[in-house]
Amino acid sequence: MTELTYREAVRQAHKDALNADERVFLMGEDVGQYGGCYAVSKGLLEEFGPERIRDTPLSESGFTGAGIGAALGGMRPIVEIMTVNFSLLALDQILNNAATIRHMSGGQFNVPLVIRMATGAGRQLAAQHSHSLEGWYAHIPGLKVLTPATIDDAYGMLGAALADPDPVLIFENVMLYNRPGILEARVADIASAAVRRPGKDITLITYGGSLWKTLEAAETLAAEGIDAEVIDLRVLRPLDNAAILASVAKTRRAVVIDEGWRSGSLAAEVSARIMEGAFWELDAPVGRVCTAEVPIPYPKHLEDAALPQAPVIVAAAKSAIG
Amino acid sequence: MTTEKTNTKLHLDRSLALERLKAMIRIRRFEEKCAELYTQEKIRGFLHLYVGEEAIAAGVMPALDAEDAVVATYREHGHALVRGVPMNAVMAEMYGKAEGCSRGRGGSMHLFHEPTRFYGGNAIVGGGLPIAVGLALADKMLESKRVTACFFGEGAAAEGEFHESLNLAALWKLPVLFICENNLYAMGTALARSESETDIHAKAASYQIQSESVDGMNVVDVESAARRAVAAIRAGQGPYFLEYRTYRFRAHSMFDAQLYRDAQEIKEWEAKGPIVRFQDWAEAANLIHPDDVEKIEADVASEIAAAAAFAEAGTWEPVADLTRDVITGGKQ
Numbered sequence: 001m002t003e004l005t006y007r008e009a010v011r012q013a014h015k016d017a018l019n020a021d022e023r024v025f026l027m028g029e030d031v032g033q034y035g036g037c038y039a040v041s042k043g044l045l046e047e048f049g050p051e052r053i054r055d056t057p058l059s060e061s062g063f064t065g066a067g068i069g070a071a072l073g074g075m076r077p078i079v080e081i082m083t084v085n086f087s088l089l090a091l092d093q094i095l096n097n098a099a100t101i102r103h104m105s106g107g108q109f110n111v112p113l114v115i116r117m118a119t120g121a122g123r124q125l126a127a128q129h130s131h132s133l134e135g136w137y138a139h140i141p142g143l144k145v146l147t148p149a150t151i152d153d154a155y156g157m158l159g160a161a162l163a164d165p166d167p168v169l170i171f172e173n174v175m176l177y178n179r180p181g182i183l184e185a186r187v188a189d190i191a192s193a194a195v196r197r198p199g200k201d202i203t204l205i206t207y208g209g210s211l212w213k214t215l216e217a218a219e220t221l222a223a224e225g226i227d228a229e230v231i232d233l234r235v236l237r238p239l240d241n242a243a244i245l246a247s248v249a250k251t252r253r254a255v256v257i258d259e260g261w262r263s264g265s266l267a268a269e270v271s272a273r274i275m276e277g278a279f280w281e282l283d284a285p286v287g288r289v290c291t292a293e294v295p296i297p298y299p300k301h302l303e304d305a306a307l308p309q310a311p312v313i314v315a316a317a318k319s320a321i322g
Numbered sequence: 323m324t325t326e327k328t329n330t331k332l333h334l335d336r337s338l339a340l341e342r343l344k345a346m347i348r349i350r351r352f353e354e355k356c357a358e359l360y361t362q363e364k365i366r367g368f369l370h371l372y373v374g375e376e377a378i379a380a381g382v383m384p385a386l387d388a389e390d391a392v393v394a395t396y397r398e399h400g401h402a403l404v405r406g407v408p409m410n411a412v413m414a415e416m417y418g419k420a421e422g423c424s425r426g427r428g429g430s431m432h433l434f435h436e437p438t439r440f441y442g443g444n445a446i447v448g449g450g451l452p453i454a455v456g457l458a459l460a461d462k463m464l465e466s467k468r469v470t471a472c473f474f475g476e477g478a479a480a481e482g483e484f485h486e487s488l489n490l491a492a493l494w495k496l497p498v499l500f501i502c503e504n505n506l507y508a509m510g511t512a513l514a515r516s517e518s519e520t521d522i523h524a525k526a527a528s529y530q531i532q533s534e535s536v537d538g539m540n541v542v543d544v545e546s547a548a549r550r551a552v553a554a555i556r557a558g559q560g561p562y563f564l565e566y567r568t569y570r571f572r573a574h575s576m577f578d579a580q581l582y583r584d585a586q587e588i589k590e591w592e593a594k595g596p597i598v599r600f601q602d603w604a605e606a607a608n609l610i611h612p613d614d615v616e617k618i619e620a621d622v623a624s625e626i627a628a629a630a631a632f633a634e635a636g637t638w639e640p641v642a643d644l645t646r647d648v649i650t651g652g653k654q
Contacts, residue, residue, distance in 0.1 A: 025463070051463060057493065062452050062486025069456020072441060075463060092483070096446050097453060104442065105434035106425025107647040141648045165650040
C-alpha cells in the first residue's frame with residue numbers, strides 16, 4: 001500500500017515492465033532527456049539508457065509505424081504520443097496498419113504494440129491540445145482502447161496491455177496526472193467495467209477523467225436521497241455490455257457521461273446498446289452529458305462550460321428520475 | 323564473414339542467367355494470367371500489374387537471406403513470387419480463397435507470408451516505410467544481422483512518411499534497404515508534375531543515406547547494386563537507398579484508360595524491356611539458347627495452370643468465421 005500520484009503510478013508501471021522484460025522499450029517525443037511532456041518518464045533515461053528510453057524526432061506517423069514494425073519484429077514497444085490531437089498525424093499507421101495487419105495477413109502476424117497518449121481538457125490548452133478522441137478510436141476493430149481513471153488502473157493497465165498480443169491504446173486524462181491515491185492492486189484486467197459506487201436508483205456510466213466528477217455528482221445526489229450507481233467503463237473497446245446492462249436492469253435509469261463531443265460519441269454507442277439490450281427495463285430515456293460541440297476554447301470559464309461538470313451530471317440524473 | 327563476402331559478388335554464369343530469366347518470365351506470365359482471370363471476374367477488386375518492372379524483384383530478392391524481411395506495396399505479386407511465396411498460395415489469394423497466402427482476407431494488394439518474412443502488401447502509399455524502419459529497429463536492438471528490404475514507388479517520395487522514415491533510419495543507423503521503384507508515374511501523375519526535385523536518390527542523400535540511382539531495366543545491374551547495398555548494411559553502415567529507374571508497361575490498375583501518357587512512350591520502353599533485353603544479351607553471350615527459353619516458358623505455363631486450378635478448387639471461408647483474426651483468440 002503506497003501513496004503516489006497517477007503520474008507516479010504510470011511511471012512505476014514502466015519501470016516494472018522494463019525490468020521484467022528486456023523486449024520492452026519506450027519511444028516518443030521528449031520521453032528521454034526532457035523526461036516526458038507530462039513528466040511520466042522522468043528519470044527513466046538515467047535508469048534504462050537511450051536504447052530503451054528512446055527520444056524520437058517530431059514524426060508521429062514515422063515512430064508509431066516504427067513501433068508497429070518493432071512489434072512485428074519481436075519487441076514489445078510502448079509508443080508515447082504527447083496528446084491525442086497529435087495522434088491524428090499517426091492515424092494512418094494506427095488504423096491502416098496496427099489495426100489491420102493481423103486480419104489482412106490471415107492471422108499470421110500480430111502487432112503487440114502499446115500506444116499511450118494524454119487526452120482531455122481542463123488545462124486551458126485550447127483547441128489543438130485538449131480533445132477527447134478515445135471514443136473515435138473505440139470505433140476501430142482490431143484495437144483495444146483503455147481509459148485508466150484510478151491509481152490501480154494507471155499502474156496495472158500498462159502491464160496488461162503489454163501482455164496482450166494485439167495493439168492496445170491507453171488514454172491518460174491530463175487532469176488525472178497529479179491525482180494522489182493508494183496503489184492497492186498491481187494486476188488489472190482489460191476486459192471489464194467496474195462498479196465504483198454501488199447504488200439502486202440510477203446508473204451513471206462514465207470513464208477516464210469524468211469518473212471523479214461523476215462520483216462527486218453521486219455524492220451530491222446521495223445528500224438529496226438519490227442512490228446512484230457509478231460504472232467506470234475502463235475499457236472502451238471491447239465494451240463490457242454485460243456490466244452496463246446488469247446495472248441498468250437493476251436501476252432502470254441511466255445517464256452516460258463522456259468528455260467526447262455528443263454527436264457520434266461513445267456515449268451514443270452506450271446509449272444505443274442500452275436501448276438494444278434493456279429497452280423494456282427502462283423507466284426513462286437514457287440521458288447524456290457530453291462536451292459541448294465546440295473546439296475547446298482557451299478561456300477558463302468557457303472551457304469549464306464546454307466540459308461535463310458535476311452540477312450538469314446531477315441535473316441530468318434528476319431529470320431521468322423525474 | 324565468408325558467406326557475406328561471396329554473397330556480394332555476382333558471378334554471371336549459365337545457371338544464374340537461366341534463374342534470373344526464369345524469375346522474370348514467371349512473374350510476367352503469372353500476371354498475364356491474372357489479367358485474363360480478371361476479365362473473367364475470377365479475380366476482383368484492384369489488380370496492379372508489375373509488367374515491365376520484373377528485373378527489380380528478380381534482381382533484389384537473390385541478394386537477401388532467408389531470415390531477412392520484405393515490406394512491399396500493392397504492386398507486389400512479383401516480389402512475393404521471387405521471395406518464395408508459393409505460386410499456388412498467391413493465386414488462391416487473388417481469388418480470395420481460404421488457401422491463399424493471407425487466407426483470402428487480403429487479396430492482390432495484401433499478400434503476407436510468415437515463412438518468408440513477407441510483411442505485405444501495403445496499399446497506402448508510403449505506409450510500409452515506417453514498418454520497415456521498425457522491423458530494422460527490432461533487429462538492431464536484438465543485435466541481429468538481418469536486413470529489412472522495403473519496396474515503394476517514386477510516388478511515395480511525396481508522402482511525409484517517406485521523409486520521417488528516411489530520417490529515423492539514418493538517425494538510428496538501422497539496417498533498412500530502401501528500394502524505390504521509379505516507374506515515372508504515380509498512378510496517372512508524372513514525376514515532373516508532382517516533385518520539385520525529380521532526382522529521388524538525391525532526397526535520400528540529403529538524409530546522409532548512401533544512395534544510388536540504377537538502371538532498373540537491367541537485372542544484372544539491379545542485382546549488383548542490391549548486393550553492394552546489402553553488404554554495406556550488414557557491415558553496420560546503416561540504411562542504403564537504391565532508386566531503380568523503370569517503367570510500367572500496363573495500366574496502373576485494371577480501371578486505368580491511360581489518358582496521361584502516349585502509346586509511343588510505352589513502345590519505346592517496351593523495346594528496352596527487362597526480359598527481352600536480358601534474353602537477347604544472354605543469347606548473344608552464349609549463356610543461354612533459344613530452347614532454354616522454350617523450356618522456361620513451358621515450365622512456367624504448367625506451374626501457372628496448376629496454380630489457377632489450385633485456386634479454382636480452393637474453398638470459401640465460412641461466413642460464420644467472418645470476424646476471425648480481428649483480434650487474437652476471439653471475436654470482438
